[in-house]
Amino acid sequence: RVYFDNNATTPLDERVLEAMLPFLKNGHGNASSVHQAGRRARQAIDLARQQVAALVNVQPSQVIFTSGGTEANNTILKGLATQFESATVAISPLEHPSILQPATALAARNWDVYRLPADSHGQTQVPEKWPDQTRLVSVMLANNETGVLQNVSEIALSARQQGILIHTDATQAAGKIVVDFSRLGVHFMTLSAHKFHGPQGVGALIINKSQELTPLLQGGGQEKGMRAGTENVAAIVGFGSACDYARQELSARQSHWHVLRQKLETALAQQDRVQTIGINSPRLLNTILITIKGLRGETSVMELDRRGVALSSGSACHSEYSEPSHVLLAMGIADEQADTAIRISFGQQNTVEEVQYFLAAFTELLDNLPPLLINN
Numbered sequence: 001r002v003y004f005d006n007n008a009t010t011p012l013d014e015r016v017l018e019a020m021l022p023f024l025k026n027g028h029g030n031a032s033s034v035h036q037a038g039r040r041a042r043q044a045i046d047l048a049r050q051q052v053a054a055l056v057n058v059q060p061s062q063v064i065f066t067s068g069g070t071e072a073n074n075t076i077l078k079g080l081a082t083q084f085e086s087a088t089v090a091i092s093p094l095e096h097p098s099i100l101q102p103a104t105a106l107a108a109r110n111w112d113v114y115r116l117p118a119d120s121h122g123q124t125q126v127p128e129k130w131p132d133q134t135r136l137v138s139v140m141l142a143n144n145e146t147g148v149l150q151n152v153s154e155i156a157l158s159a160r161q162q163g164i165l166i167h168t169d170a171t172q173a174a175g176k177i178v179v180d181f182s183r184l185g186v187h188f189m190t191l192s193a194h195k196f197h198g199p200q201g202v203g204a205l206i207i208n209k210s211q212e213l214t215p216l217l218q219g220g221g222q223e224k225g226m227r228a229g230t231e232n233v234a235a236i237v238g239f240g241s242a243c244d245y246a247r248q249e250l251s252a253r254q255s256h257w258h259v260l261r262q263k264l265e266t267a268l269a270q271q272d273r274v275q276t277i278g279i280n281s282p283r284l285l286n287t288i289l290i291t292i293k294g295l296r297g298e299t300s301v302m303e304l305d306r307r308g309v310a311l312s313s314g315s316a317c318h319s320e321y322s323e324p325s326h327v328l329l330a331m332g333i334a335d336e337q338a339d340t341a342i343r344i345s346f347g348q349q350n351t352v353e354e355v356q357y358f359l360a361a362f363t364e365l366l367d368n369l370p371p372l373l374i375n376n
C-alpha cells in the first residue's frame with residue numbers, strides 16, 4: 001500500500017521509536033520526583049527540550065511542551081484573551097480549525113475577529129491598515145492543504161511596528177523547511193511532532209520569554225507553570241528525537257521530495273482535467289493539492305483507496321463533513337472546483353516507485369471514469 005497522507009500524520013520513525021521504548025517499558029519515573037527514576041525522566045525531558053529548541057533556533061527555556069498543535073494554538077488565543085478586556089485578533093482565513101474555532105470563541109466574548117486578506121495563489125496578505133485595537137495576529141507558516149508558504153516575516157514586521165503580537169502555527173512547516181523563530185520575528189510559535197515522524201499527541205508552544213500568557217491548564221506547575229500535568233515523558237523524548245533527525249536530515253529530505261514532486265507534477269501536467277493549486281507560490285516540497293474536473297474529491301479518495309493508495313480530499317480534519325475546503329474558498333476557488341480537490345503529501349519514507357504506482361492507479365481511474373462523472 002502507498003501512504004501519501006503525511007500532512008495528516010506521518011509514520012513514526014523507527015529510530016524515534018527506539019529512543020522512546022525505554023520510557024514506555026520501564027520509565028515509571030515522574031519527572032517531578034527527586035529519586036533516581038524521577039531524575040532520569042527529568043534529564044530525558046531536558047535533552048528533548050534542547051533538541052526541539054535547536055530545530056527552531058531558540059533557547060530551551062522558550063519551549064513549553066503541550067499535547068500537540070491544537071493545544072498550543074488554543075493556548076495562544078485563549079491565553080492572550082484573558083490578558084486583555086476586549087480587543088481585535090487578526091487571523092489568516094487559511095488557518096487550521098484549531099485557530100479558527102478558538103477565534104470564533106473569542107468573538108463570542110467581546111473580541112473582534114479580523115480576517116486578513118488572502119490571494120488566489122494561497123498567500124495571506126499584509127493588511128493595508130490594521131484594525132484599531134488589534135492585539136494579536138496569527139498566520140500559519142505553511143498551509144496544511146495547499147502547502148503554500150506564508151509571508152510570516154513580512155506580516156510580523158508590519159504587526160510589530162503597530163505593537164501587535166504575532167503567532168505562527170508552524171505545524172506543517174517544521175521538519176520540511178528551515179524554521180528560525182527569531183528570523184521570522186514572531187512572539188509565539190506552534191509545533192507538533194507527528195507531522196515529521198514523531199509520535200502523535202505531543203507538540204510545543206514556543207514563546208518569546210518576556211511575553212505574558214495565561215496557561216490553559218493549571219495544576220502542579222509543570223512547564224514553569226505554563227502547562228500543568230505530569231509530562232508524557234516517552235512522547236516528549238520521541239518529539240525531541242524526531243526534531244534531531246529532522247534538523248540533521250532536512251536537506252536530504254528536501255532533495256528527495258524534490259525528485260518525487262518533479263516526477264509527479266510532470267505526469268499530472270499531461271492530464272487536462274487536473275489543476276495544481278498554488279503552483280505559482282513557494283510551497284512545501286512534500287505537498288501537492290490538485291483539483292480534478294468532474295470527479296469529486298471524496299470519490300477519488302475512495303477509488304484510490306481501493307487501488308491501494310491512501311490520501312485525503314482537502315484536509316483530513318474536514319473529511320468527516322463533505323464541505324468544500326475553507327482554504328480553497330478563501331482563495332476564491334468556486335465550490336464546484338473546491339469539491340474536487342485531493343491532496344498528495346509525502347513523508348521521508350515515500351519512494352519513486354510509489355509515485356509510479358500512484359500515477360498508474362490515478363491514470364486508470366481517470367481513463368475509466370463513467371461519462372456521467374466526467375460530464376457533471
Ligand code: PMP
Pocket residue numbers: 007008067068069070071073096098140142143144169171172192193201202203317
Ligand atoms: N495546525 C496545522 C496547520 C495542522 O495541520 C494541524 C494538524 N492537522 C494542527 C495544527 C493540529 O495539530 P495536532 O494534530 O498536533 O493537534
